[in-house]
Amino acid sequence: MKKFFLVSLALIGFALTTEAQVISDNAIGLRMGDSDGFGAEISYQRALGENNRLEVDLGWRDGNNYDGFKLAGLYQWVFPLDGGFNWYVGAGGGIGSFSVNTPGEDITDTFIFAAGDIGIEYDFEIPLLISLDFRPEIGFGEDNYNNNDLDFDIALSIRYQF
Template identity: 85%
Template sequence: MKKLVLVSLALIGFALTTDAQVISDNAIGLRMGDSDGFGAEISYQRALGDNNRLELDLGWRDGRSSNFDFDGFKLAGLYQWVYPLDGGFNWYVGAGGGIGSYSFQTDGMDKTDTFIFAAGDIGIEYDFEIPLLISLDFRPEIGFGDDAYNNNDLDFDIALSIRYQF
């Protein structure tokens, strides 16, 4: 039992004290996924230190569901911690939130639904030797707002991103 505790503490300490990863100062690109009607987002990352950054994503979409036409936007902001894995691979975890709004027509009436949401984020990325970053992440989101467009649900967003680093 004593060995198990020591090994666990050593692994946790190793994970928290790994060498600082130098991440790009800025990255901009597309985050392509799907959660509750949003498919593509413009994504911007700004380094805040050697191993943490801020990510801002703006998504918009218009279309038709089985019941109504809709259009909307969603702005998300996440604080992320980045940890090196091997070579150009990193993994990251983060938390944040955002705001969104839908306009839709149902039963012959125009309606608008504005909501806020809390989000988590976990993912893996590969930093190429050229200024290109590709990542795959999982972002659970829980919305708070009017129930007209079902924004009080827990959504699971999985997305592939490609960003230019500068």
């Protein structure tokens, strides 16, 4: 039993250390979605190691009575699942600004935010990457209208890898 345990532990350790690179050096594309309204972000990913990367997103948000921009940076850990599928988790933050235009109310504010990220992606045989992620964000700013709360950002992304 002791030999079986040691051999199993060695095989698991070998399998974890022989894992191939699962991410490309660079990827650029669009991240589309938002929690309330439609937003699009230009998204860039840069590999920092075999299974770690940095993602930077510059986006525009548009809702019923507001518009704004947001710059986000996230450090991500990528884990292979099966075939071309990977899942990833990350943390980071950013800065943004918004304007609210309603009858009798005109508010503009700049804010910072902290964010988490979890998602799943598929890496095609061609240099194309598609992903779906969930990014909870909490904002900190002067105005309590739209940024000092928890926001659940869900998005679909498509990126070209190079």
